[in-house]
Amino acid sequence: MTQQIIIATGALFGMLSVIFGAFGAHALKKILSTEQLHSFEVGVKYQMYHAIVLLAIGLNSNSLTSAVYWCFTLGIILFSFSIYGLVLSDAKGKKLRFLGPITPIGGLLLVIGWLLLLINAL
DSSP: OOHHHHHHHHHHHHHHHHHHHHHHHHTGGGTSOHHHHHHHHHHHHHHHHHHHHHHHHHHTOOTTHHHHHHHHHHHHHHHHHHHHHHHHHHHTTOOOGGGTTHHHHHHHHHHHHHHHHHHHHO
């Protein structure tokens, strides 16, 4: 895994979290319930947190970089993006229920990425 790809991925997810956050705060505020908007914001926050970590990892590459990169990248996609899909589809009255079991898989990948960073630090 090259340093450039890791930094670019972190930057892309960071940029998208700003765009999705603005979209949620403005366009979706009129469409979503308070609970739905809160769930959407959780996805945005987790995406941004992990985008920042990807940038830090890219700037400080080591032997665990590739495994952590894939855990965080797939975790963001499965966790945050499944939340976006669940919330938006629910707001349209056609909740995509198949996304429900995907969210915790993404969360588990994020936890594994953090565990790998912890192991590397110790």
